[in-house]
Amino acid sequence: MAAQYRGTSTRAPDEAAVTPGPAGAPPGAGAPAPAGPRPSRGGALAGRATPYLLILPALAATVLLLGYPLVRNVIISFQTLDAFQLIQHTTQWAGFDNYKDQLTSAEFWHTTERSIFFTLANVALIMVGGTLIGLLLNRLGKRMRLTLSLGLILAWAMPYVAATTVYQWLFDTQYGVVNWVLWKLGWHSMHDYNWFGSQFSTFAVITLMVVWQSLPFVALNLYGGLTTISTEIFEAAWMDGATPWRTFRSVLFPMLRPFFLGTTFLEIIWVFKAFTQVYALNAGGPEGLTETLPVYAFVEGVGNQHYGTGAAISVLTILILMVLMSYYFRIILKQEDEL
Amino acid sequence: MRRSLFGRVWPNAVALVLFVFFVFPVYWMVTTAFKPDLDIISTTPVFLPFHGTLSHFDKAVHASGFWTLVRNSFTVTVCSVLLSLLVALAAAFAVARMRFRGRKAFILVVMMAQMAPWEVMTISVYMIVRDQDMLNSLLPLTFFYMMMVLPFTIWTLRGFIAAVPKELEESALMDGCTRLQAFFRVVLPLLAPGLMATSLFGFITAWNEYPLVLILNKESGQTLPLWLTQFQTNFGDDWGATMAASSFFTVPVVIVFLVLQRRAVSGLTAGAVKG
Numbered sequence: 001m002a003a004q005y006r007g008t009s010t011r012a013p014d015e016a017a018v019t020p021g022p023a024g025a026p027p028g029a030g031a032p033a034p035a036g037p038r039p040s041r042g043g044a045l046a047g048r049a050t051p052y053l054l055i056l057p058a059l060a061a062t063v064l065l066l067g068y069p070l071v072r073n074v075i076i077s078f079q080t081l082d083a084f085q086l087i088q089h090t091t092q093w094a095g096f097d098n099y100k101d102q103l104t105s106a107e108f109w110h111t112t113e114r115s116i117f118f119t120l121a122n123v124a125l126i127m128v129g130g131t132l133i134g135l136l137l138n139r140l141g142k143r144m145r146l147t148l149s150l151g152l153i154l155a156w157a158m159p160y161v162a163a164t165t166v167y168q169w170l171f172d173t174q175y176g177v178v179n180w181v182l183w184k185l186g187w188h189s190m191h192d193y194n195w196f197g198s199q200f201s202t203f204a205v206i207t208l209m210v211v212w213q214s215l216p217f218v219a220l221n222l223y224g225g226l227t228t229i230s231t232e233i234f235e236a237a238w239m240d241g242a243t244p245w246r247t248f249r250s251v252l253f254p255m256l257r258p259f260f261l262g263t264t265f266l267e268i269i270w271v272f273k274a275f276t277q278v279y280a281l282n283a284g285g286p287e288g289l290t291e292t293l294p295v296y297a298f299v300e301g302v303g304n305q306h307y308g309t310g311a312a313i314s315v316l317t318i319l320i321l322m323v324l325m326s327y328y329f330r331i332i333l334k335q336e337d338e339l
Numbered sequence: 340m341r342r343s344l345f346g347r348v349w350p351n352a353v354a355l356v357l358f359v360f361f362v363f364p365v366y367w368m369v370t371t372a373f374k375p376d377l378d379i380i381s382t383t384p385v386f387l388p389f390h391g392t393l394s395h396f397d398k399a400v401h402a403s404g405f406w407t408l409v410r411n412s413f414t415v416t417v418c419s420v421l422l423s424l425l426v427a428l429a430a431a432f433a434v435a436r437m438r439f440r441g442r443k444a445f446i447l448v449v450m451m452a453q454m455a456p457w458e459v460m461t462i463s464v465y466m467i468v469r470d471q472d473m474l475n476s477l478l479p480l481t482f483f484y485m486m487m488v489l490p491f492t493i494w495t496l497r498g499f500i501a502a503v504p505k506e507l508e509e510s511a512l513m514d515g516c517t518r519l520q521a522f523f524r525v526v527l528p529l530l531a532p533g534l535m536a537t538s539l540f541g542f543i544t545a546w547n548e549y550p551l552v553l554i555l556n557k558e559s560g561q562t563l564p565l566w567l568t569q570f571q572t573n574f575g576d577d578w579g580a581t582m583a584a585s586s587f588f589t590v591p592v593v594i595v596f597l598v599l600q601r602r603a604v605s606g607l608t609a610g611a612v613k614g
Contacts, residue, residue, distance in 0.1 A: 050437065052439065054429040054437075055429070057425075058426050058489060059445070059448075061482075061485065061486055062452055062490075065485075066452055066486055070463070073462065073463035136350055136353060139350050144354050144355075148357060148361075151357070151358040153597065154365050156596075157543075157592055157593045157596035157597070158364070158592075158593075159547045159589055159592050160547055160549065161564040161567050161588070162567060162586075163364065165567060165568070165581055165582070166364045167364065168571070169581065172578070175578070177367065177384045212364070215361075216361070274458070275458035276549045276550060280568050293459070294456075297459055298462075298550070298554075301462045302462065302554055307466070311462050318456050318459060329450065329451075332450075
């Protein structure tokens with residue numbers, strides 16, 4: 001995870017963790033440990049218990065720190081848990097009321113719709129842009145490639161929260177450099193333009209920031225994948241008179257298909273659950289018009305102190321995410337013939 | 340393949356534009372942090388600051404509670420990463436080197452845990468921590484951050500351990516080492532790049548985490564991401580100080596990233612892609 005260097009975060013770095021694809025399976029890493037009992041020391045029973053003892057701490061942590069919060073989330077979503085109940089430490093069951101309220105509220109559906117459009121727009125830009133930059137990296141000379149890679153890594157390494165403050169400054173109404181540049185370019189209505197005053201312009205800034213942060217991962221990984229493909233294949237396609245588009249579609253895409261599928265789903269999941277960028281930039285404003293589902297859950301639950309409602313929204317969000325993840329897992333499990 | 344002059348020029352030109360696109364926000368952050376106020380709020384932006392000042396950094400460092408939050412951030416980050424390395428090393432060894440019933444199921448759990456939607460679980464985590472009366476404490480943060488990086492750590496280390504030739508370990512066993520000794524003397528030293536890669540990304544994840552600490556901790560229990568967002572609210576239009584604060588926050592991450600990136604990324608592909 002994301003962890004954020006996507007973590008979280010930064011999210012960025014842990015992205016690489018589950019990236020499928022032929023990003024260069026290195027020599028030596030490929031062989032899965034062969035099965036077979038090894039001579040156990042200290043008795044057969046102890047030998048058989050060893051693996052379980054070794055995974056026990058990890059398993060216990062997962063159950064306690066991840067499983068329990070998930071279950072608890074579902075429990076809270078069936079309660080009326082406002083400031084009053086919180087302070088009194090009382091439990092008031094609400095049945096399906098929280099869900100009913102949400103599923104019949106226009107705001108929930110608007111937010112869902114907004115989240116989906118936001119995700120689609122971002123992921124499309126990230127995948128297309130990342131692919132083009134990856135291909136470009138493959139074509140550049142060594143010096144220029146290193147330069148661009150350095151730029152990509154800098155953007156990648158930038159923590160989300162810091163990036164958010166920087167983008168606020170870049171798009172500042174009065175002294176922001178973006179408004180100045182647009183004004184200089186002859187777009188005079190952009191003088192003193194308030195980017196955070198309307199839904200569309202706020203989303204534009206968030207999108208630019210998310211795409212800026214996510215492109216390096218896709219581009220560098222694709223480049224990594226490209227280096228494993230022999231250049232002769234491209235030369236052959238070129239000799240046969242294939243256009244670049246045709247080469248990409250008929251040669252490259254099929255070869256890197258798992259990479260494209262896996263990365264697309266990863267990006268969908270990450271953008272869909274993005275919280276920091278959206279919330280820290282403008283707190284879902286103006287007037288909640290840029291709230292995506294995770295931000296909506298937070299604002300309703302914590303901001304307005306309707307924790308039960310917030311939990312119900314987050315359960316619904318997790319359900320959507322689980323559908324997306326099941327697709328993702330189907331893709332990568334197909335490649336991992338040997339776990 | 341020979342290319343025309345145009346064919347050689349445009350990729351470089353595009354690359355240069357892209358370079359500016361990716362670097363400019365970072366450049367603007369750092370230069371703003373060093374610019375005197377007059378240059379920051381001038382109607383024509385100053386692109387090359389020749390008159391640097393350190394006053395913004397001074398202001399950022401002397402903001403109330405800064406050093407407490409620095410200490411908090413480092414404590415939480417280092418502890419959670421070390422803890423997860425310890426827990427993950429054991430689990431990764433079992434998964435990579437041993438066959439046992441439930442192994443596949445465990446791997447699946449790890450893979451799913453890796454995708455855990457922490458951003459939308461903050462409410463229930465808050466309730467759990469509140470029940471334990473541990474709000475504003477660093478302990479729950481440490482544990483939850485540990486859990487955030489644990490699946491990734493297990494997953495990556497498993498690949499690294501699998502890459503260590505089994506024969507090495509076996510020959511150590513033949514030479515009379517116990518399995519534990521063989522692990523510590525033979526396998527562990529070979530895992531150094533893997534440990535580095537995973538702790539690097541663990542560090543970055545924990546250092547940057549925002550949603551959870553936002554809801555769990557107030558005031559003296561906060562970490563730097565919160566300080567940064569509030570710094571901006573508190574200091575309003577003082578962009579110099581805000582950018583100095585952002586630079587402060589970013590520098591450790593960028594250093595870690597740049598120093599270890601190549602090693603780590605090759606390590607990542609080695610560890611994660613196939614195992």
